[in-house]
Amino acid sequence: MKRILFFLLLLAPEAWANVSLPAILGSDMVLQQQSQVTIWGWANPTERITVTASWGGQPISVTCSDQATWKVVLQTPKAGGPYDITIAADNKIVLKNILIGEVWVCSGQSNMEMTAGGGVKDAQAELPTAYNPKIRFFKITKTAANAPQDNIRGQWATCDSISLKNFSAVGYFFGKKLQNTLNVPIGLIDMSWGGSYMDTWLPEAIAMLYPETRHSAQTMPKVPWCPNKPGVLYNGMVAPITSFAIAGVIWYQGESNRHDAPAYHKLTHLMVDSWRGLWQKDFPFYFVQIAPYTYNGKFQTAAVREAQTKAMDIPKSGMVVTTDLVDNLKDIHPVYKKEVGNRLAGWALAETYGQNVGLYKSPQYQSMQVEGNKIRLTFDNAPNGLQAKSEVLTEFEIAGGDRVFSKAQAKIKGNTVEVWAKDVQKPVAVRFSFRDAPEPNLFSKEGLPVIPFRTDDWDLGLKQ
Known part of the structure; x- marks a missing residue:
């Protein structure tokens, strides 16, 4: 009873x-x-x-x-x-x-997640003077789930030396630049998980929609630091906040998706499209191209970067290049994030807020022309020409019909580059910084690095 x-x-x-x-x-x-x-x-x-x-x-x-x-x-x-x-x-x-004010989601894997407390040197330098009541942080606690959730763990905090210590350094520098320029309050939502696969950040049904993305989702390596089941981070961290109005998303991820680089372009489209649909807003999406790092493979990371470059075909998107922001090619986590955040902010200020910030786009390969034993390359986003940061241009390769690439010499001519090699008399293709850990020195006159590229579409031998 x-x-x-x-x-x-x-x-x-x-x-x-x-x-x-x-x-x-x-x-x-x-x-x-x-x-x-x-x-x-x-x-x-x-x-x-x-x-x-x-x-x-x-x-x-x-x-x-x-x-x-x-x-x-x-x-x-x-x-x-x-x-x-x-x-x-x-x-x-x-x-x-x-x-x-303006609310932005900061998402991705460890390079977005990294904090001052986790070793980001330029964020550590901000701690003594970090207090800014017009910048607010919300850090979402890591949560994976097998079904969409209706709540998350976390709370809003005013930017100060305590809250900044454990918040995304890239997100902070991005938000600080916006706040200083626009003079409006900025809300930043840190929704990141180190080592995470893109496949886990979009709904499982969407990730499994196409053969190439299904293959990626089904072959994510099992690792101890993050889940490898499609959709689980979407369920646990994205779904609960899609009713919260935002201005846009910044994204830094891709290292983990080396396992199936050819699928990354399609995955990016699916993730952005699904998130925009869930938020019911065609918000801007600005992302970071993964940095050079000495991996085991030769072309896996280069192929991810290539897929990221192609993903700029997404409307209202833009990409930041980081080939010049690495102090140690054997560290997957470059310890300086201020310039990454500032470059992302450049895209947002120019494209989303209509501010005059000067040149904010990296030079991008446009076309090639064979001229005897040389190839002339032309570039977009280099209105004032190109420059080398040292005497000899690096990271150029050239190949003939045999598809064997040789180290090439290169010379800047205005906003074009001539490329040649003594042992390649009939060149047909050029590659620039197309490997895992390049160290290029080709920039726009404004100091932005040229996007890595290749002029060929030859099979890279990556497994699918």
Whole structure:
């Protein structure tokens, strides 16, 4: 009898949960300016919830569904604050010190995840003067799940020496540049997992949609530091925040997908398309090309970089090149991240916010012309010409019809480069920095490194 009474008490309305919110909605957060933002949560079925924002407008009321969920949509003003939001039902929640500004997701694997506390030297130098009340951080706790989740773990924090120490250094420098230039509050959501595969960041059904992406998903190596099942990081870390309005995404990942580089281009398209669909916004997506590192293979990383370059065919996307930002080719984690974040911010400021930031795109191979025993290469994004950072240009190779590449000599002529080799009299193809750990020295006059490339499409011998 006592057990029956206890069970009935559990079912009584008084025993049900009070109105509650997901972790991403909290005091100190930043909401996307001039947007329709969703405020949502849980309560008793049929309970009446009223949401009031201190920036004005009428309170909005809604009745909780029979699934014990509710949501309302608020129109945010121009950047500013601080504001409060009150959620009133049988109980009351007041979210305080809310700013309105620009919100960006910072995602990827370890090079996005790396922090000042994890050894990022230029982020360590920021710690003494890090306090900035107009930059707010939300670091999502690592969570993998077999089905989409409705909540995450984490909380909003104001940027200071304590919160910065354990936040994405790339994300911080990106956000700091935006905040200094735009003079609006910046919210940064760190959604990263070291060693993670792209296949785990998109819905499993999407990852398995095409033969090439299905092969990648089914052949992810098993490692002790991250899961290798498609979709599980999407389920645990992405799905719970897709109702939270954002401006865009920055992404630094790709090293782990060396196992199937040919699939990476398609995977990137699928991930961006699926995320944009889930957020119901065609947001910008700016990403970092993986840095040189001495791997075991010759072309695996080069092929990933090539796939990343091709992924710039995604609308509203852009890529940062990092071939010049490596201090140790035997360290997969370059310890300087400030310039990476600044270059990402250059893309965002120019393309998303219409700011005049000068040249922000790396020179990119456009075309080639055979001229006797030489090949002349032309480049986009080099309006003022090219420069070498040392006397002899490095990382050029040239091949004839036998497809055997030889180390080449190269000479800059304006925004073109002539390439030749004594033992290749009838050249047909050129490669530049097309290996795992290149050390190129070809830049635009503005100091941005040329994107690695090859003019051929010959089989690289990578297994699929």
